[in-house]
Amino acid sequence: MQTTEYIDTLRREGGLLADAAERTGADVPVPTCPGWTTGDLVRHTGTFHRWAARIVAEALPGPVPEDPMPREPTGAELLPWFREGHGALVRTLRAADPGLDCWAFLPGAPSPLAFWARRQAHETAVHRVDAESARGGALSPLDAGFAADGIDELLSGFHARRSxxxxxxxxxxxxxxxxxxxxxxxxxxxxxxxxxxxxxxxxxxxxxxxxxxxxxxxxxxxxxxxxxxxxxxxxxxxxxxxxxxxxx
The missing domain is CATH 3.30.1050.10 (SCP2 sterol-binding domain)
Incomplete structure (x- = not known):
C-alpha cells in the first residue's frame, strides 16, 4: 500500500471510531478490551495519535514518552479532544516530507513516514473495531488488502521482535x-x-x-x-x- 492510502484509511477509521463512541457513551465496557470502557479506549487512541504526530512533526530520532495530559479529558470534552488530535495526526502525515528521518520501531516499511502512516492506520482500525464492539451491531467493512497488510505487520513486524x-x-x-x-x-x-x-x-x-x-x-x-x-x-x-x- 502507498503512504497516501494509509493516511486515507487512518482518516476514515478515526472518524468511524469517534462515531461509534459517540453513539455508545463513555462508560460502556469494551468487550474486546476487558477492563476498559469506551472512554478509556478513546483516551488511549487519542493519546497515541498525539504521540505519533509529535514524533513525525519534530522528526524525533528516538522513542519519547507519551506527553502527560494536564488532566484527562472527560464528559463532553472527550470526543472533541479525540477528533482534534486525530485530525492533527492526519494533517501532520500529509504534510510530512517523504524523506523524513525519524524514529520507527518495526521492520518492514520503506521509510519512517510510511511506517507511521501504516502503524497509526492499523492502530486506529483495530480500536475502531473495539469501539464498534462496545456499540453493538455489525462492524464496518474493512478492505481485504488493508487487512492482509495488517496481518503482515503483526506477524513480520511485532512478532519478529524478541519481546x-x-x-x-x-x-x-x-x-x-x-x-x-x-x-x-x-x-x-x-x-x-x-x-x-x-x-x-x-x-x-x-x-x-x-x-x-x-x-x-x-x-x-x-x-x-x-x-x-x-x-x-x-x-x-x-x-x-x-x-x-x-x-x-
Missing part, C-alpha cells in the same frame, strides 16, 4: 491463509526464539487458519473468537497464539 511471548514446547508451524487475497504466511514457532514469519505456503503446517483477510486480521489481534475462521489441524496450536500473542 514476542509466543513460544511452543517444540518446533511448530502455523499457517495463515486469507481466502480473498493472494497472501499467505508460514509462521515457525519454537521454545527459544520469537516467531519467524515467511510469505510462503511451502512445506507442511501443524495448523492452518483460513478465511476472509478481515476475520484473520481481527482474530490474530484477538478481536474475534477462534470459530470466526476455519481451523485445520492442531487447534491447540491456534490456542497457544490466542493465549500468548497480546501486544503490550
Amino acid at each position: 514476542s511471548r509466543v513460544r511452543t514446547g517444540r518446533p511448530r508451524v502455523l499457517r495463515v491463509r486469507p481466502d480473498d487475497t493472494d497472501a499467505v504466511w508460514t509462521v515457525r514457532l519454537s521454545p527459544d526464539a520469537q516467531p519467524r514469519a515467511e510469505r510462503t505456503a511451502a512445506g507442511p503446517a501443524d495448523c492452518e487458519l483460513s478465511g476472509p483477510a478481515r476475520d484473520l486480521y481481527l482474530l490474530l489481534w484477538n478481536r474475534l473468537p477462534l470459530d470466526a475462521v476455519a481451523v485445520t489441524g492442531d487447534r491447540d496450536l491456534a490456542g497457544v497464539w490466542r493465549a500468548s500473542s497480546a501486544i503490550t
Whole structure:
C-alpha cells in the first residue's frame, strides 16, 4: 500500500471510531478490551495519535514518552479532544516530507513516514473495531488488502521482535491463509526464539487458519473468537497464539 492510502484509511477509521463512541457513551465496557470502557479506549487512541504526530512533526530520532495530559479529558470534552488530535495526526502525515528521518520501531516499511502512516492506520482500525464492539451491531467493512497488510505487520513486524511471548514446547508451524487475497504466511514457532514469519505456503503446517483477510486480521489481534475462521489441524496450536500473542 502507498503512504497516501494509509493516511486515507487512518482518516476514515478515526472518524468511524469517534462515531461509534459517540453513539455508545463513555462508560460502556469494551468487550474486546476487558477492563476498559469506551472512554478509556478513546483516551488511549487519542493519546497515541498525539504521540505519533509529535514524533513525525519534530522528526524525533528516538522513542519519547507519551506527553502527560494536564488532566484527562472527560464528559463532553472527550470526543472533541479525540477528533482534534486525530485530525492533527492526519494533517501532520500529509504534510510530512517523504524523506523524513525519524524514529520507527518495526521492520518492514520503506521509510519512517510510511511506517507511521501504516502503524497509526492499523492502530486506529483495530480500536475502531473495539469501539464498534462496545456499540453493538455489525462492524464496518474493512478492505481485504488493508487487512492482509495488517496481518503482515503483526506477524513480520511485532512478532519478529524478541519481546514476542509466543513460544511452543517444540518446533511448530502455523499457517495463515486469507481466502480473498493472494497472501499467505508460514509462521515457525519454537521454545527459544520469537516467531519467524515467511510469505510462503511451502512445506507442511501443524495448523492452518483460513478465511476472509478481515476475520484473520481481527482474530490474530484477538478481536474475534477462534470459530470466526476455519481451523485445520492442531487447534491447540491456534490456542497457544490466542493465549500468548497480546501486544503490550
